[in-house]
Amino acid sequence: MLGYVRLELTRTMRDGGYVIFGIVMPVVMYLVFTNLGLAPGDRHDAAIYTMVSMAAYGALGGAFNNGSGIAEDRAAGWLRQLRLTPLTPAQVVAGKVVTGVVGVVPSIAAVLLAGVLVNHVTLPPQRWLAVVVLLWAGTVPFSLLGLGNGYRLSGQSAAMANIATMLTLAILGGLWVPVENFPSWLRAIAEWTPSNSYAGLSWRIAFGDVPTLRQAVLLSAWLLVFGVYAVYGYRRAGRRA
């Protein structure tokens, strides 16, 4: 299975779409946003807030891109080829989930590095640690949603669905524009999204607050929902060989 993860990561890193949308775009947007002063608070606070937003945005891009890959793999007959190797279906699925989880690391790292190196963000070490871990582990629900789409839909539509879902979640979750600037009805909706709870955990940590119970419960609930969806998609795809 390690070999599978290595192969898939190699492919991901050579994927121009992933590099541009998952790494370059979030960094560029981060630098643009922070230097236009679009985020609330003073400059340093804005640099921290937007750093978390854009790292979350990039991670979402990576997680969903991984899911689209599954649909391409199926169209290319690669999933069938894998079934002709001694790898078990469970190993293949686990390998793809691990690929998704590892694949978001460069996205997160790139934005955090830009924060440190360009915008001179400083945080106490334990806050850095918590932010990195939460940004990273929090991508699992999105990886599962992306995989569910990848298994359930065919190549092109899976990619479209994943990009649309990713942008919707990013914008509605307040990753581009803080939900505080939303009209109140939209803000009410936004606060139920997994992306808002996901970034919210790290926003609060970064500013020295404790994440709310609501954020943790909400993200866990979405994890469950998307997990069930991914299993459903996988089962359906299996029946079509």
Added chain:
Amino acid sequence: MTAKSSDAVSLTSATKRFGPVRAVDGLTLAIPRGQTVALLGPNGAGKSTTIALLLGLLPPDSGRAALFGLDPEQAVRQGLVGAMPQEGGLIPRVTVRELLAFVAGTYAAPLPLDRVLALARIGDLRDRRVDRLSGGQAQRVRFAMALCGDPDLIVLDEPTAALDVEARREFWDGMRGLASQGKTILFSTHYLDEADEHADRVVVLGHGQVIADGTSAEIKRAVALTTVSVTADGESAWLATLPGVRHMEIRGGRVHLRSGDPDATVMALARAGAVRGLEVVPAGLEDAFVALTTGKESV
């Protein structure tokens, strides 16, 4: 036909329907270890579906598939099988070497990479990206994936379809080597000369059923397509009653007799002294195939 558990491949009354189409229809087939078997049949005969059933890629609607006495999935998991589907299986953004190293790594006792590259004649392509290969090159890489694990059973669906003449010859050289190591080989093809030359046994499918099964010589003989012809001398109708003759035709002053027992036919002609311009043309597998699959003959 009963399937012993030691058979490399065994399908028992396997049936697979796609809507109204019976792609595989009560098919029973047992392949002992070490045999090289060609699967013939016109487009849509059910070759690929049969292969998918025996590899465990598709579940049969009824009947049973087994490899080495095991569930196909188990046999695949144990690394006993290497297979090349009719199409697909290549992914973008990896090199040939990366791809094959990965596949080999999934097996407990794979072939060394250099050996695989040599067998599939792709040593010079090892650092090329898989998505930048020609059709024939890609086909050879797909073939290499089937060999990586050094499996006992090799299943190839139209392995030479995209290959040029030279590549096809090289391919069969490699296959002969594998067969001589005792590997069991099942391949489908539309090139009848390949089946004729390289298979110990030919299985002809039509409408999802086995319509002929035997050595290529047996099939040709059974279909009785050897043509014995002589120059016509006056009244010739009696020739149709000679031993072995199944069909007679007079064309351009020559009598063409299709015989199921050409030896007996020729002897009878000799006894009757009607041997002027005698010619015996053995049937090709191709003739037998056409006769079989158009339903004019049965074995």
